[in-house]
Amino acid sequence: MSAQSPGGGSRLTPYLQVAPLALIMLAMVGIPIGTVVLLSFWESDGISVYPAFTWQNYRDVLSTGVTLTLFANTLKYAAIVLVATVLIGFTCSYFLVFHVRNLKWQIGLFLLCTIPFWTSNVIRMVSWIPFLGREGLFNRMLMQSGLTDRPLDILLYSDFAVVLTYIHLFTLFMIVPIFNSMAKINPNLIEAARDAGASSWQILTGVIIPLSRTGIALGSIFVVTLVMGDFFVVRVMSGGQSASVVSAMKNQIDQLFYPQAAALAVLLVLVVVLMVSAILRVVDIRAELAR
Amino acid sequence: MTEQSRIDIRHVTKLYGRTKAVNNVDLTIDGGAYCCMIGPSGCGKTTLLRMIAGHETPTSGSILIGGTDVTTARTGSRGTALMFQNYALFPHLSLTDNVAFSLRVKGVRADDRRQAARDMLDRVQLLHLADRVPSELSGGQQQRVALARALINKPRVLLLDEPLSALDEFLRLKMRVELKRLQNDLGITFIHVTHTQPEAIALADQVVVMDHGLIEQAASPREIYNRPHSPYVARFMGGQNVLAGRVDRIDGTTAVVAGRNGVSYDLTAARGVEPGQNLRFSVRRDRIAVRPEAAARNGLTGRVVNIEYQGTYVKVALETGLGEEFMIYMDDEDYFAHPHRVGDTVHAAWDASMNHHLPGTNDSTGTPHED
Amino acid sequence: MSQSSTRRGMGFYLLAAFFGLFVLFLYGPMLMIFILSFQGPTGGLTFPMRGVSTHWFNDLWTSSRYGDLGGAFRRSLLLGVMAMAITAVVCLFAALGFRRRFWGAGPIFYLSIISLIVPGILLGLGISQLFQLLGLRLAWWLSALGAHLSWTLPFGLLIMFAVLNRFDGSWEEAARDAGARPWQVLGLVTVPILFPGLIAVALFGFTLSYDEMPRSLLTVGGRNTLPIEISNMTTNVTTPALYAIGTVTSAVSFLVIALAFVAIAVIQKQRSRARGRTE
Numbered sequence: 030m031s032a033q034s035p036g037g038g039s040r041l042t043p044y045l046q047v048a049p050l051a052l053i054m055l056a057m058v059g060i061p062i063g064t065v066v067l068l069s070f071w072e073s074d075g076i077s078v079y080p081a082f083t084w085q086n087y088r089d090v091l092s093t094g095v096t097l098t099l100f101a102n103t104l105k106y107a108a109i110v111l112v113a114t115v116l117i118g119f120t121c122s123y124f125l126v127f128h129v130r131n132l133k134w135q136i137g138l139f140l141l142c143t144i145p146f147w148t149s150n151v152i153r154m155v156s157w158i159p160f161l162g163r164e165g166l167f168n169r170m171l172m173q174s175g176l177t178d179r180p181l182d183i184l185l186y187s188d189f190a191v192v193l194t195y196i197h198l199f200t201l202f203m204i205v206p207i208f209n210s211m212a213k214i215n216p217n218l219i220e221a222a223r224d225a226g227a228s229s230w231q232i233l234t235g236v237i238i239p240l241s242r243t244g245i246a247l248g249s250i251f252v253v254t255l256v257m258g259d260f261f262v263v264r265v266m267s268g269g270q271s272a273s274v275v276s277a278m279k280n281q282i283d284q285l286f287y288p289q290a291a292a293l294a295v296l297l298v299l300v301v302v303l304m305v306s307a308i309l310r311v312v313d314i315r316a317e318l319a320r
Numbered sequence: 321m322t323e324q325s326r327i328d329i330r331h332v333t334k335l336y337g338r339t340k341a342v343n344n345v346d347l348t349i350d351g352g353a354y355c356c357m358i359g360p361s362g363c364g365k366t367t368l369l370r371m372i373a374g375h376e377t378p379t380s381g382s383i384l385i386g387g388t389d390v391t392t393a394r395t396g397s398r399g400t401a402l403m404f405q406n407y408a409l410f411p412h413l414s415l416t417d418n419v420a421f422s423l424r425v426k427g428v429r430a431d432d433r434r435q436a437a438r439d440m441l442d443r444v445q446l447l448h449l450a451d452r453v454p455s456e457l458s459g460g461q462q463q464r465v466a467l468a469r470a471l472i473n474k475p476r477v478l479l480l481d482e483p484l485s486a487l488d489e490f491l492r493l494k495m496r497v498e499l500k501r502l503q504n505d506l507g508i509t510f511i512h513v514t515h516t517q518p519e520a521i522a523l524a525d526q527v528v529v530m531d532h533g534l535i536e537q538a539a540s541p542r543e544i545y546n547r548p549h550s551p552y553v554a555r556f557m558g559g560q561n562v563l564a565g566r567v568d569r570i571d572g573t574t575a576v577v578a579g580r581n582g583v584s585y586d587l588t589a590a591r592g593v594e595p596g597q598n599l600r601f602s603v604r605r606d607r608i609a610v611r612p613e614a615a616a617r618n619g620l621t622g623r624v625v626n627i628e629y630q631g632t633y634v635k636v637a638l639e640t641g642l643g644e645e646f647m648i649y650m651d652d653e654d655y656f657a658h659p660h661r662v663g664d665t666v667h668a669a670w671d672a673s674m675n676h677h678l679p680g681t682n683d684s685t686g687t688p689h690e691d
Numbered sequence: 692m693s694q695s696s697t698r699r700g701m702g703f704y705l706l707a708a709f710f711g712l713f714v715l716f717l718y719g720p721m722l723m724i725f726i727l728s729f730q731g732p733t734g735g736l737t738f739p740m741r742g743v744s745t746h747w748f749n750d751l752w753t754s755s756r757y758g759d760l761g762g763a764f765r766r767s768l769l770l771g772v773m774a775m776a777i778t779a780v781v782c783l784f785a786a787l788g789f790r791r792r793f794w795g796a797g798p799i800f801y802l803s804i805i806s807l808i809v810p811g812i813l814l815g816l817g818i819s820q821l822f823q824l825l826g827l828r829l830a831w832w833l834s835a836l837g838a839h840l841s842w843t844l845p846f847g848l849l850i851m852f853a854v855l856n857r858f859d860g861s862w863e864e865a866a867r868d869a870g871a872r873p874w875q876v877l878g879l880v881t882v883p884i885l886f887p888g889l890i891a892v893a894l895f896g897f898t899l900s901y902d903e904m905p906r907s908l909l910t911v912g913g914r915n916t917l918p919i920e921i922s923n924m925t926t927n928v929t930t931p932a933l934y935a936i937g938t939v940t941s942a943v944s945f946l947v948i949a950l951a952f953v954a955i956a957v958i959q960k961q962r963s964r965a966r967g968r969t970e
Binding site for chain 3: 373374375395396397400401402404405406408409410411412421422424425426453455456469473
Binding site for chain 3: 042043044045046047049050051053054055056057058059060061062063064065068117120121123124125128138140141142144145146147148149150151152153154155156157158159160162164165166169197200201229250254257258259260261265275278279282287290291294297298301302305
């Protein structure tokens, strides 16, 4: 029967049960976001902010070429990281789901991929420094093997370091959803495709990829929003040479230009929401999750 | 005990939004009776059961148990116990604690309730597994634990929601016998929801056939099977062919009906019908003979479209041009003396007393489950 | 089965190698800083190791160069515990409530998802400015806790949804049928059955809060949390002390993860002794 009443109790029960969450989310997400939007219409003189209604902050942000460069740079990071994490995440999930047959091993290796999620991103970022630095392990190996005679400078404090760190930090956000949607694929489907004469490649492109698309979409949402929301990795790993929208916003905040930062933030969130809804347009995640 | 476990359902309606899951149902179930509610999924039988158990509240109407109005009484305080379709055994408790659960929430001391639970487990022959957890048990064992848990509170009414549907064929037949014996021993009312006709007919003192939130017919199994109220009941319970025709004339108590195929049928006990009226009637499939030539009355001619050997009898399906397949259950010896082949033309005939008028108007096909 | 397991050819080994490299990529750098944190007193930020010592760990606690590390550590632990408790309780009830339809379910759900999507620093800005507008003082135990909850609650809710997917509502009905009152249903049936899932939610609640940085940055007020201290150190500190604090905080994380995993495994084991035994 579809019309059962899980949890029992009166019609009021779900409201009481959800009220704490609703209150906290409203106070700590809804209203603060509203505050940022409000702030983006206020005036500031670099010392203090004044209530007003002005489009000047948006005009300032949109009239400089810097903004475009920032967005282009951020989108470039997001695109590169997205491609890399999809490829890595898909390959690893594919290996775990279709090649590791022992369930205990499968779960164990899957957990191995997810454990770093529960540790500090800052530390995981820092951990690249001894590897990539001028004196780092990688340069040392390159020089010992005779491939170069001078240490490479582009390894650390460069776009390369930023992207590598992003991939390192965020690939697991791709593996988890792709693994989940792949694990739901009925093995009989693969066998049926094989019976029908499909090659391994045809099975991959005709069966597995279409059936994993919910996971790929979910993972993409995670990765895109994480990359676009970051300021710290860009700042540290590029050595201050590159900037993203949020790192620029952080600079404005540090200089107490709150309204300008807020305007930039509103623009960024609009872009992010557009990208997320574009992904949701391709795949109806809610419908697929409910399966 | 008998009066105490009688159930009166009065004008009960249950709305889900605008859907009437149960539509103005009136029903009395005698104390100590074995009642089977049957119907296709979505017919309202489970909703009715859950309202008796108190897991749903009727939108209107009242439910009385032993003469007491329990319409809005709290679940677990109305003398009912529900056995869930999937048993719903608590996965984190041992069998003993599962069975003792209702005593625990009542505040019975740990030693006492454990002893009572062990006695009950003994009764369902599972004492040796008392310390196991449910996931270690087979389906049949889980069902017996669920029974023990339901019975420990000494309910006046035991409600069973498709209790046998999760079991394989062999266990199902075995448990069917056990349920009937248990009900005899306890003498309390059993209400058993099922969608399987043989189960209902084998177990019940009273069968309640439902469709679209309405009770189509509530009667003894023999009555339901032999004298279905409507074309829907006849089709759903199986074993009947449904035919249609127009009343030609009334001869005393017999209505002479002209079938659409031009053959006349004599309905000996069709009360309250008028000449010119369209009606439907049923004929039991196992009371039909095959003749060498077409019968003048009470018979029909068709082409064999399917033959199924059933062990003790043979199902012969005829295409008659009347829109509904006509089925003959033939004695296997008779059949194999003169076997037919698909495509043969066959003449069927039966005694006029086999024609049973279907006064009810529900003409839906139901979903006949045949075994 | 046999037909498919014989196909363990080149493809398997290539993929296995790829997966192995990925795991190395994931853990290698971390392992390196764990080792480097035991540098000798004269050692630097990279290999080679100049002796093995716990010098840099001692340095963390004794030197004043690193600011109030001890206090930050304590605050982060406390915040983590508070966020964990609140996340587990709030998400349990919210997810139970979401099983039914109610007015406003959509907006609350989307608000939670938005909280995951927007840049953390933006939420930090919003919360700090909101406090400013209301004339409230920022404090790590209030504004920063709220900022952490905006991060842990949505995750907890999504995990609780997944946990409840496997929760059969008829368990609660069976309990009510046996006469249990609402609080008995909750305490004797719902919570015990969901307990492994609740541990998972608690694990997320603690670790996400304990390691949170962008949302805390503008909301902690005067007293920093550990991740903020560490991120400041990444630009100021050029000694292996940076790695030492990394090792310490990672050790805390791994300890919590291990505790959660062990607890879940023990419960699952109890509930499925000799699963699949038949009559």
